Amino acid sequence: MAKAEYYYGVHSVESLLELEPERVLTLFTLKGRDDQRLKRILQLAEPFGVSVQQASRDSLEKLAGQPFHQGVVAAVRPHPVLNENDLDQLLKNDPNALLLGLDHITDPHNLGACVRTAAAMGVAAVIVPRDRAAGMTPTARKVAAGGAEKVKFIQVTNLARTLGHIKETYNVRVVGTMLDEKALPIHQCDLTGGLVLVMGAEDTGLRPITQSQCDYTVFIPMSGNLQSLNVSVATGMALYEATRQRQDSH
Template identity: 50%
Template sequence: MAGSIACGVHAVRVLLSRTPERVLRVHLASGREIGRLAEIRTLADRAGIAVVGADPASLDRLAEGAHHQGVVAEVAPRSGDPETQLEQALETAAGPPLLLVLDGVQDPHNLGACLRSADAAGVAAVIVPRDRAVGLTPVVRKVAAGAAETVPLVSVVNLARTLRELKERGIWLVGTDDSASATLYDADFSGPVALVMGSEGEGLRRLTRETCDQLVAIPMAGAVESLNVSVATGVGLFEAVRQRSVQSARKKK
């Protein structure tokens, strides 16, 4: 099968609405083209995309274990190599770019949740290492609820090199580390910045940590020592959103 897989009503609807040229084929549950699935059929027909009826077993197999809600789409990859994708994301960012770097996140549910938070926070691109990290699986796309189709996920061979290149472009790298003396609220997210998050359990790798311009910890007021990576990512990104909103409001006065 060509391309990758997206499943679930919301993810497929976003694809058909925003980038129908990337949808190769849509598989719909046979005999269930009512309600939201009928809307999927209409969007696919309008874009001239082939729709194939499928039984539950076929959809389960295509979705690779993800909850598909009766619809699975075959999707072409984004055009261009990772460097080109990142360049385009930086060039088209509205205002100072906000990036998210995930250093080795393994759980597809965590990556999907991070993508969803990234979309909500206006992140220009999410950068991940190609090896030792989960990719854009059907489960990731389903959990992301359409955000995997709106936020570029850039998979790079050498994360440390990519981080150095970002620094050369004037992007400030803020990494999270539970042992850091500075807190998240000490960081300045108002300019071009990348929030760098570590993997589940291990945190940032040594070289990634050393490449960051600043290390910060998220203040914890309870008994637990740390947050789930997707929750911590949301906290960090929306501190950036808060700072940028305050700065924008001040400029308007």
């Protein structure tokens, strides 16, 4: 059996029990904690016979890997890792899907925030490179606040090659966010239909090999001298514009 993953934080564990309770193996709760949020979690777990163990603050910190566990940690049966084949299947079923590509985002907090926004904006899948990028760690899941259970997380060997493949095979347009001379203000770019919106890394932006696969590049117009935003904030703004256009086109 694959090694258990650990989810921590009230939001993250509650969402998991609502959406995929069969994956929860054991709940560890802080000794002496007895409040409404915890009672709600225990109520959700009870019908599925989930084992519940009380634990010290130190024990929970070791399981979660950090002190910000909010007094609840779940040992969880891991999901199979999704890859290029799963992306193919998704696009065969829905060639008009909205996808989010993240080009070597390394901070799990930023990844979690992007996944949370993606789930809220109806993104079908988040696509990331397998190497030199943050994975769906317990920290990323905690920040995603339940979003990780609502959107597919697909890890690919080569992001640029994957973008080229889905363009050619499924006629998906690739739109990258960056400041260059050809970039359009995002609201002037058509973001309807099959689309992958690609966001660059926190410090370096889109790599040249990724830029080469973009059909269009766009930027978020800003006032004053501020030229860049945190990647998770920019992702939220860009996905909101895509969702707005897609709703208006129906």
